[in-house]
Amino acid sequence: MSHLFPNYARDEIDLVDGSGSYVFDQNGTKYLDFMSGIAVSNLGHHNPQVMQALAEQASKIWHSSNLYTNNLQELVAEKLTMGKDYLAFFCNSGTEANEAAIKLARKATGRSKILSFEHSFHGRTYGALSATGQPALQAGFFPIVAGFEYLPYNQLEPLKQQLDENVAAVMLEVIQGEGGIIPADKKWLQAVAKLCKENGSLLIIDEIQTGMGRTGTFFAFEAYQIEPDIITLAKALANGIPVGAMLGKKELADSFGPGSHGTTFGGNNLAMSVADTVVSEINQPEFLAAVTEKGNYLMEELTKVTEASEKAVAIRGKGLMLGIELNSAETLQQTIQDLKAEKLLAIKAGINVLRLLPPLTISQEELAAGVEIIRSVLLG
Ligand SMILES: Cc1ncc(COP(=O)(O)O)c(C=O)c1O
Known part of the structure; x- marks a missing residue:
């Protein structure tokens, strides 16, 4: 049993x-x-570089605390932001990366509404579950977090109708993964990005499944020539060591000041040393x-x-x-x-x-x- x-x-x-x-x-x-632990083992199993990074760090310190400076986090953040105007926050999973994104978007805009899409998947904790446009996954868990609306994916008109001064963010996957491998139409996604900007709403791109080189660019959104305000990552970031990340535009920094958000394990030394190697291997x-x-x-x-x-x-x-x-x-x-x-x-x-x-x-x-x-x- x-x-x-x-x-x-x-x-x-x-x-x-x-x-x-x-x-x-x-x-x-x-x-x-042909499943890589659901898009986690992007560098395969027993990858020699990943094994070496893990073994080296395992013989040093595994975990310190986010109360102290963490140069490994700085190193990974620098690599992930690729010289662009983003800052990073590290956590332990995809759902937590999306929680951070939702919280940051609400605090930075002072608005409450989050628009996401039917058939989307953003995670199982309450904020991320509330963003997930799949009624079957929410059934039995009500009340979920208030302020989420779900729109048809790849359709512009319904978005235009909903995008008002209460919308903090629009949140989406570039290819809906759990929902059935449904790619975003390029013109649609570019229009969504433009409308968000005009409306002062943030664009959150969930790259948890599509990121880390999975679609042939480091982030899937790169093929769409858009500039998200917030990007979330997890899964393959440390090839199986649990880790997640939220990248957000530098101008959002004030909304995540000391004490605003945090995690015990997020971005610990063991996860970061592996993530550093994984990002370097993939982003070439x-x-x-x-x-x-x-x-x-x-x-x-x-x-x-x-x-x-x-x-x-x-x-x-x-x-x-x-x-x-x-x-x-x-x-x-x-x-x-x-x-x-x-x-x-x-x-x-x-x-x-x-x-x-x-x-x-x-x-x-x-x-x-x-x-x-x-x-x-x-x-x-
Ligand atoms: C697009 C997307 N977002 C978020 C998540 C949630 O990630 P996690 O299971 O690490 O919480 C997943 C997991 O499948 C996902 O595919």
Whole structure:
């Protein structure tokens, strides 16, 4: 009998080891990892640079306190802000990064309303859950935080109607991940950014799943030529060591003065030493170009499979964040099980979307092997 709350529908495999793009279960069965712990292990498993950074810091201090100067945080913040006018706040998870973003937006603007989108996912704590436009996830947990409204994604008119002087922020994912791998339309997102600016509302971009090179640029929003006021990150930031970050424009600094917000663990030395290495590894033109190249290959090959398969309806996404929409939720469940039987792990998004998130370090041979397995399952 399990001693755990049944809040996860867990598969029976227990992944006890990993190496590069492969993971191993408790019986020693080897799987090709096409989910990366839900976009966390972007540098693969047992990455030598990450292991070294962790081991070096583990032999020094793991945790000091945010009551003291932390040069490792300064180092990571400098790398994440990339010479632009942003400051960083570090926490432990995606939901906490979004909590910080919501609090900062309300305090800085003195306004209360936050507009987010249907099918969005921003986390499970009350603020982030309140921003999440999925009624099923909020059911039973009312009252949620007041002041959140959900609009249709990729539609401008409803946003124009709601964007008034009470709106502190508009919050969105550039590609909705949990919601079903739904990319933002470029013109729409650029218009949203412009409207926010005109209205004095902040634009919060949730890069928790799309960031850290996943779509072929360090942040997914870079491909849209917009400048968010606030950016949130987590998941792959330390390749599996829990950490989150909120980046915000420098002019918002006064709203997060001493005592305004905080966390015990956030940005501790162990997490920051790993994050420093991860950011340096990913944020290199050659690395990001390779992600784009691999993503294009995967999209090209799987488009052919999607077109030929009776089970598949459409394919969407960018870089190494792809979703194949299947013809039903049942087909999706069966497909995930069939892929697992063929030793490939992939997960669901939305109701009927097969989500593919291989490590960004995956080799061409491993990608091709994955394509073959997906082809055999979807055309079988
Ligand atoms: C876009 C997005 N935002 C926020 C979160 C919440 O992150 P965490 O689970 O680390 O709290 C997730 C997690 O899946 C996510 O995909």
